[in-house]
Amino acid sequence: MTTLKDVAKLACVDVSTVSRALNNSAYVHPDTKARIMAAVKELSYQPNVLAKGLREGKRNTIGVVVPHLHLTVFAEITQGIEEAATKAGYATLICNTNDDPSIEKECLNRLRNGFVDGIIIAGTGHNKKLLKDIQVSGIAITQIMRRQNSDISCVSVDYKKSAYEATQYFAKKGCHNIGLINGSMKIPPYQERYEGYKKAIKELGLTETLAESNGAVNTLEYGYHCTKELLNKNPNLDAIIAAVDAQGIGALRVLKEEAIAVPDSIKLISLTGQEIGSVLQTTMTAMEIPAVDIGRQAAMMTIEDIKSKDKHVVQKNLIFSSKLVERESS
Structure with a gap:
């Protein structure tokens, strides 16, 4: 393995000069530095980052x-x-x-x-x-x-604002039975999303329809089971807000199985949009985050x-x- 000594020998300088040049820790004459960098390239020298870090x-x-x-x-x-x-x-x-x-x-x-x-x-x-x-x-x-x-x-x-705006968005679309697929209230994003949803629902004079299931919340299965629960709780459901894209994909699967038209019968939005939502068979509206x-x-x-x-x-x-x-x- 090539070492600093090898680079120094080829460049005809001291090891300390090579070290200063590579680390930009002190002034090295441009011509000398050019010779050192040429030697580094010729020898394919790779510094030992771990040793340096230690x-x-x-x-x-x-x-x-x-x-x-x-x-x-x-x-x-x-x-x-x-x-x-x-x-x-x-x-x-x-x-x-x-x-x-x-x-x-x-x-x-x-x-x-x-x-x-x-x-x-x-x-x-x-x-x-x-x-x-x-x-x-x-x-x-x-x-x-x-x-x-x-x-x-x-x-x-700003999860609270995101959920609030999504709920208001559906209300402007004429929806009156808006359900929320959420996660554990012990985890801040889910608590904050609920607060935003709750505030909008109250201002609109509507009734909350909530669903929460067991298992990992960032999964298709979670969204699938929660959508089933929302439909059982409110047969007049006309909009679903999913906390994350994976839940939204699970919701779309249920709606397809139940032959419920999207978006004519039920509209859907994800509160944590990412690239996958744009390539689904039914592309998913989302509150996208950077x-x-x-x-x-x-x-x-x-x-x-x-x-x-x-x-x-x-x-x-x-x-x-x-x-x-x-x-x-x-």
């Missing part, structure tokens, strides 16, 4: 803890995190918890004891103390989508905290807005 007390790695990736907005958020992290010279380690607190705890402990400088997490809310302990130990933490710890930085969405941008911003905030020399990092909260994108389902 010498500097940095790992240049960020752990990402999410509940689910398949057919969820977290896949796009993770893409944004990786893009921003890679650009800044950081690697990423992805942990999938399936919203299981025990799996989340195990992931957090492994990351804390492993090679990470920071953690980005969409948490279950069951490991708040552990997160604070990790942060106090010097590891930067940023929450995404779910603000579980009020004193830890977070990048999220998921990739959310990931990029979370990564940049985390890296900023990692690099900060101030041990008392100022807690930051960034809230993105959703944008209504009308498609065939409404």
Whole structure:
């Protein structure tokens, strides 16, 4: 394996000069630096990032803890995190918890004891103390989508406004029986979506129709069973608000099985729109969120905290807005 000594020998300079040139840590004459870079290219030299990180007390790695990736907005958020992290010279380690607190705890402990400088997490809310302990130990933490710890930085969405606007949108379409497929009220986004829905329903003088099921909320199965429940609760249902796209896809399956026309008989919208909604057989109207941008911003905030020399990092909260994108389902 090529070493710094090999590069120095070929460029006819000291090892320390090569190190300064590659790290831009001190002035190196342009001609000398050009010889060094030519030697690096000729020898295909790759610096040992891990060794460098250990010498500097940095790992240049960020752990990402999410509940689910398949057919969820977290896949796009993770893409944004990786893009921003890679650009800044950081690697990423992805942990999938399936919203299981025990799996989340195990992931957090492994990351804390492993090679990470920071953690980005969409948490279950069951490991708040552990997160604070990790942060106090010097590891930067940023929450995404779910603000579980009020004193830890977070990048999220205005869920309340999104649900409120979606409900008002259906009312303007002439809908009077608007159902909501939601998740556990213990998880902030679902609680906030319900608050927005409830506010709009009250202002409109309508009646709430809610559905919640067992199992992972970010799945087609969850949306399928909740849609069945909504139809049983209210046979006059004329609109469905799904918290996430996967639930909306499950809802479309039920409506097709029941031969219920979309959007003529029942209209449908997702509150967490992503790319998949635009390629379905019946394309899905959505309150779309800038998921990739959310990931990029979370990564940049985390890296900023990692690099900060101030041990008392100022807690930051960034809230993105959703944008209504009308498609065939409404």
